[in-house]
Amino acid sequence: MADVHPLIRDELLPPGPSPRRHLISIADLSRDDVERLLGLARTFARSLDRDVKKLPALRGRTVVNLFYESSTRTSSSFELAAKRLSADVMSIKSSGSAVEKGESLKDTAITIGCYDPDVIVIRHPEIGAPHVIARHTGAHVVNAGDGKHQHPTQALLDLYTIEEELGHIEGLHVAIVGDVLHSRVARSNIQAFVLMGARVTLVGPPPLIPRGIEAMGCEVSYSIEAIEAADIVYVLRMQHERMLAGENYVPSLREYAARWGVSADRVRPGQKVMHPGPMNRGVEIEGAVADAADALIARQVRSGVAVRMAVLFDLLTHGPVELKVAEIEAVA
């Protein structure tokens, strides 16, 4: 057999295989990593404004989306991001797959690993699922949400949206409002905002603010008035599906909405409002606020594609993202 020559040679890539990298937690990233990813996202966003939106960058690469929880935004934008970069995409949902026959996550990982995917994007209801995938496959793993732990691409697209809108992140004051206890978005975003030099205040009913969370570098207030001083009001969804039955985190949604709902009379003009979706209008956010000109909610969704393109591209090319591989493999 003749020597195999690469069909495409990108002179910008360093020679040889790069070490296997993952994006599992914002805690794995340095500020430089975030800056680089946001810069890449800006480049890709420009390409998305063209009539022909496809780039050849990841031609011949395979991305598997493995979703164990329902998702509209995240799964569709990962799929679109991979397609815009010319990668082959395979989307697997737990319903209708071998998972329903009782297959373990490890065995699903090994099975998918046999197809040699370059990237596995995983969403799973249990904390640590991306680590299991990383241990049992040779793919780069992107965490698209694991239980209440992390959702790093959401945090990156939020940073991107803010930077596009306000020009900077450093020095901003962000109020994160609502059900922090059950929110992986909150955890990734606290880390991301603090990393980029923003001030973060968590606002919500005491049972939904986890004890000890101040250690992440944020402040806590139980009063909705605390959002007044913020440049950005980041509203979290009430996550009924993650709450233990009968735990009485709040006595009623009516009382929650009345005390902590982000309503028009609680938002200043010029204050930007964000929400990771899906929204419960009339619970954590009033419809009028969600639809107002200062709401960045649709722009967040739009940023998702460019940011996820940046993440996929960065993982599969070069870049000194701090590796957690050693740690993961030590456990294995």
Add this chain to the structure above:
Amino acid sequence: MLVGRDAPKDDLVIRGARAIDPVERIDETIDVRIDEGVISEIGLRLDANGHRVIEAEGLVLAPAFVDPHVHLRTPGREDEEDLASGTRAAAAGGYCAILAMPNTDPVVDSAAVLGALVERARTEAEVPIGFLAAITRKQEGGELTEMIELAEAGAVGFTDDGKPVEAPALLRRALQYLSAVRRRLAVHCEEQTLSRGGHMHEGAVSAELGFGGYPSIAESLMVARDLGIAAYENQPLHLLHLSARESVDELRSAQAAGVQATGEVTPHHLCGTDEDIRTLDSNLKMNPPLRAEEDRRALVDALRDGTIVAVATDHAPHARHEKEVPFEAAPFGVTGLETAFSVLYTRLVAPGVIKLETLLERMGPGPARIYDLEPPRIAKHASANLVLLDLETTWRPTETSFHSKSANSWLLGETLRGRVALTVADGRVAFEG
């Protein structure tokens, strides 16, 4: 009643070891002769008398260890551990006796189930086993087991370990009834409405990682309640696997007030903290959970000052596939029989945090006294229950290095200093490294 395999006792001479017995106040280089399983002579340059001679220069000879808290998974989960594998693991860890918890399938709640275990132990147990029986039928917290019959059938104590005795009135009845049986009651302290949904200690780390928290108060509240009932009934009570500093405070003040309360602590709670959970290694998931550094320090202090009299491994084997899942989905429990001495020597004795004599006391005579067992000792006419320790060697536990059927150790890949070289249990060489 301890039950081991019926086998001939050994004749041995152990020469040149540094013998340390904190209770007998021995710390000198001396020879020990064993005739038919009994220590017959302690002295200098003892004759071999045709016995097998073990040259032990450079090694430490100590009373062997007693583990008051082991899950042997038999009957029901013999794929995870059985009496033979569990006692081989115990022997390799330097233990001359272990106490088995009754939360098996079926639960050890009748003389019939207990009797079958005792029979099996007579042929399978490498080191003697003492079986605890359940406090309540099926450990369901409803009705008391037939404790007198169980005691006569060999139960060394009673516990619903794995679960608390939820109803205070039932715990009170059990304590009253046991005063007629003269067996120790041991309690797993967990207020389950507070620990519900918890996967790790509640604190800054659980807040950051997003895990449901298992707060210290879920343990200490139950410790306080159970000690209160024991005080009221003036009955002894043993507290299993303490993890929180508030629990230690409760125990200390109860003891000061004259309550006959004892406590035990595991190697993992003496060495690890919630910070370790950041790796999401499911082999760090156990109940009670690893807590904060202040808790760990409080446990070490309590072990040192004698508030806590025993190290217990809470050896909890799990099948590999059960732990190879995301942390949240993994069952509670880690193994510990084969690493207990080594990790405590490495992390606490070698750095000078506690004295070797203290550790040896809390691993052998301390736990034996809780359940009124004959403490292992280096003394003439005592049954030979001895361990030889090599304190200089280093080793790394790996998945294939265990005698246990399970390898869900929290120490895989760690470098440990100090290892068991030989175990003599009930007069027989049970392990040679």
